Amino acid sequence: MFLAATLAIAIFVTAYALIASEKIDRTKVALGGAALMLLFHITDAENAFFSEESGIEWNVIFLLLGMMVIVSVLRQTGVFEYLAIWAAKRARGKPYRLMVMLVVITAVASALLDNVTTVLLIAPVTFLVCERLNLKVAPYLIAEVMASNIGGTATLVGDPPNIIIAAPSRGDLSFNDFLIHLAPLVIVLIAVFCLMCRWLFRSAFTYDPALAEEIMTLEEREAITDRRLLVQCLLVLGVVVAAFVLHPVLHYEPSVVALLGAGLLVAATKVTTEQALEEVEWPTLVFFAGLFVMVGGLVETGVISKISQAAADATEGRLGLATMLLLWASAGLSAVVDNIPYVATMSPIVADLVQQNGGNDKAQVLWWALALGADLGGNATAVGASANVVVLGIAARNGTPISFWQFTKYGLVVTFVTVALATPYLWLRYL
Structure with a gap:
């Protein structure tokens, strides 16, 4: 097992270094x-393709x-052009x-939808408005994806790790639990992030x-090319959003909701299958699958669980220390390992920690520390969160690649500031 663990670490570190160097396409890596x-044989087909703990997270892929x-399909209506002109006019062209x-x-939409869906919707608008105003698109895309990760922290459906944390077998938390405990902090973080954008991206304005x-x-209404299709798309999208929000009641996984919505839209409209599939970022989906298998190898050999367990042992039952260590360690690890498999691995350990600390409402702070650390830590690197990878894929496809x-x-700057602000919030409110 030691040899397998060492080999798994070597493969993962080498792959990560190659992704960071960008000398080889990340999907190939x-x-x-x-x-x-x-x-x-660090992992096998059974674990890679079918294991919930160490396999490909098919819920995320689908x-x-x-x-x-x-x-x-929505792109066929011209609605993105409409939104681009509307946003530029409301901002009076000021960058x-x-x-x-x-x-x-983006932040508000990410709380209601999920951060990946939001960036898929907002990215086309961003390309169009930046082209209209002759602005560099990369700073806007980076700011949006970071806002999506921050905003998505506020609700159960906003960020995929939150769904894992809220599962009955894990934290058994509701949509309202996230809203009450995390939304107040997220509002503050978004306000601070807006101020940071003035400094971080000043050269782009x-x-x-x-x-x-x-x-x-310009008249934005003229951009709409197919009003009937737009109405159909908005109806389906509205149902999908409602199903996301009602997840605790309906018990349909977001992946199932998305596939049902996509299938309904293709079946009920005149859009062809080829048109519906032409915007799918296949390299991004394959990249995720490969990344999940690599992380699964670390899980199978016990590397991630040993790191997590060592952190748990170091706290020695002290709730305050456990909370702070969990917050910052989760932020650090989520920067390196995609936060979805990290949370899937860490959540059973946090469940044990909650029970060790009494299993009461006060001990629930550990779940909020895990959520904040994983969600905010996902902003640290280009592969820290699903939304990051998706946006980089869209940027590359549109001829404006964003490097690692x-x-x-x-x-790194945004993650440090936001996690630093989350620290006193958790301490003062719960500890």
């Missing part, structure tokens, strides 16, 4: 790493696939005001009065 995990299809508007919209004046003369380090140099 993820597939290669997954293949090596299987080749050396959630992404379903929402990508819905967005692809920083536009960024704040897009950040707030180039104002062109002529282009701004030209934007003000371009994202990470901003992400």
Whole structure:
């Protein structure tokens, strides 16, 4: 087992270094790493494809696939052009005001939908409005994906790790639990993040009065090319959003809801299958699959559980120390390992810690520490959260690639500030 664990670490670290260096396409690296995990029997087909603990997280893969299809159909209506012109006009063509508007919209939408769905919807708008105003699109996309990770922290359906934490076998938490305990902090974090954007992306705010004046003369309603299809899309999207919010009552997984919505939209409209699938980011989905298999190898060999258990043992039953250690360790590890498999691995240990600390309402702070650490820590690097990977894939596909380090140099700062603000919040409110 020691040899297998050592080999798993070597494969994962090498793959991560290659992804960070960007010398080899990240999808090739993820597939290669997954293949090596299987080749050396670190994991096997049974665990890689069917295990809930160490296999591919199919709920995430199919959630992404379903929402990508819905967005692809929605694009046919011209609604993204409409939203781009509307946002630019409301911001009066001023770059920083536009960024704040897009950040707030993204954060709110991420709390109601999920962060991946939100960035899939907002990214096309961002490309169009930045093209209209001759702005660099990368800073806006980076700001939006970070806002989506922060905003998604507020609710059960906002970030995939929250769904894992809320499961009956884990924290057994409701939609309202997340809203009451995390939403107040998220509002503060978004306000602080908007202020940070002024400094972080200051070089991107180039104002062109002529282009701004030209934007003000446009009529956004003219951008809508198919009103009937738009109504159909909005109805389906509304039902999908409602099903996400009502997850605790309906008990339909978000992935099932997304696939049902996508299937209904393709079946009920004149959009062809080819048109519906043309916007699907297949390399991104394959990258996730490979990444899940690699992380699964670390799970199978006990590497992640040993790290997590060591952190648990170090607290020696002290709730305050356990909370702070869990918050910061989760933020650090979620920066390196995608926060979904990390939370899936860590949640059983947190459940034990909650019971060791009395299992009462006060001990529930450990769940909030895990959620905040994992969700906010996902902003630290380009592969820390699902939304990050999706946005980088969209950017590359549209000819404006965002490098690993371009994202990470901003992400580290944002993660440190937001987690630092979460620290006194948890301490003062619960400890």
